[in-house]
Amino acid sequence: MTTLHSTRAPARSRTTAVLAEDLVKTYPGKGKAPAVRALDGLGIEVEAGTVFGLLGPNGAGKSTTIKILTTLATADSGRALVAGLDVARDPAAVRRAIGVVAQRSGADPVATGRENLRLQGRLYGLRGRALEGRVDELLRRFDLVGPADRPVRGYSGGMQRRLDVALGLVHRPQVLFLDEPTTGLDPEARTAMWEEIDRLAAGEGLTVLLTTHYLDEADRLAARLAIVDRGRVVAAGTPDELKGQLRGDAVQVELPAAPGADEPLVYAALGQVPGVGEVAVHGRTVIARAADGAAAVPAVLAALDRCGHPAVAVRLARPSLDDVYLRHTGRSFAQADHTAAPEGAVR
Incomplete structure (x- = not known):
């Protein structure tokens, strides 16, 4: 049983790939609107070579956490380490050690899938045969050989999402961040993405940190997860441990x-x-x-x-993860998702 009553993450072990301690982030209000506390002392620890899930409704603070861990935002206070590197003190080194797949695709829709992968590789210093070999490898792996030379704007949602993950893997990162990786996908494409995420951790030893507001996705993929509500971790452990409390x-x-x-x-x-x-x-x-x-x-x-x-x-x-969420927050997950802050207000 691993319920967190404190927001401070445990002491870092030798196998820790991601550590966040007491992260606080407040966004100033717009106009007469009050300031929004997106993170309120959030702490997590992610073991290397595993899939870790941040589970919470929209507006819980999941994406803000990802932005801080990937150097796209700075915390007001607290500490964050990724691949042993301090995200505030050495952001350039952190960026070289991570791959990021955001909610919205970063691929150029006019360029082809192959061209997008080549550009991503060049940004990380790959050239010549090494670059072409890596591009071909990823196209095969993500079943994109057929559409590789077509503009991305003509890709289906599942094809585009697979390309997004391939782009995040070009430079062989130590940690891959997936922010809501299956939002908008049909059931078949969603299942295929789940299988690929499983392979990334089990087959290659890659550390994967994913955010999701899908209860079944967190239950299916995460070796461990943290349930986030209003900028704080309210419970953490394996899915079975959390459900076993009930x-x-x-x-x-x-x-x-x-x-x-x-x-x-x-x-x-x-x-x-x-x-x-x-x-x-x-x-x-x-x-x-x-x-x-x-x-x-x-x-x-x-x-x-x-x-x-x-x-x-x-x-x-x-017992389900929805029941776990209800016990720790007093709200059902669906109710919290429905009453969450508007898109972009608190992420």
């Missing part, structure tokens, strides 16, 4: 309408049901945790009926 089943009940002013009555009614705890109401959905969900369902439904809110649907679910 005992029993989640009983999820849909009501005809949100309880509104009767919400305290719902909490009080379910609080009297033996074996039921951690009750939360989100709109029309009531969620409670029970050691034996199946046995608790009749009593839960009866309690809701007595307080004037009969159920229209009920289901049981084993």
Whole structure:
């Protein structure tokens, strides 16, 4: 079990590839808007050769963290090391040691895929046969040989995203940062990207730090992850460790309408049901945790009926990362994502 009650990351080990300690970042408000605290003492530690996930809703501070770790932004306070290098003191060396795949493609849409890869290689000092060999290798690896000499603007979303990752790997970095790598991809392209990310860590020993707001993606890919909310790490560990903190089943009940002013009555009614705890109401959905969900369902439904809110649907679910997020923040993940700050306000 690895819940963080402090925002300070653990002491650095010999195998640490990325370390952030107590990162704070505040963006000034625009006009009369107040300043926004994007990071509020965030700390993480990433072991070399693994996939590490930063999981959180939009506006949680994930992209701000990536910007600081990749030298694109500076923290107000705190410390960050990447590949053993201080990002504030030696940013040029950090840039040579990392690859970055941003949310928005950095490829030139007018140039071909091959031309984009050649340009990226030249920026890192590759020339001649070494450059051409690396370009050919990446085109084969990412299944881009066919469209290699076509302008990138004609690529599908999956092809363009594969090219973005190839561009981040041209110079053989030690750490690869993937910021929301599968946003906008169809299910087939998304699955293919997951498989490639697995190969990067397992087959090549590359350290991958990815941000995502997809719960299934973090569960599937990350050897370890940190759940971020409002600029702080609220929980960290392996997906199984985090889900293992939650005992029993989640009983999820849909009501005809949100309880509104009767919400305290719902909490009080379910609080009297033996074996039921951690009750939360989100709109029309009531969620409670029970050691034996199946046995608790009749009593839960009866309690809701007595307080004037009969159920229209009920289901049981084993612990999920959404449940972990709910326990540590008091909100469901979907609710937090829906009420997040506007795009660009807090990243």
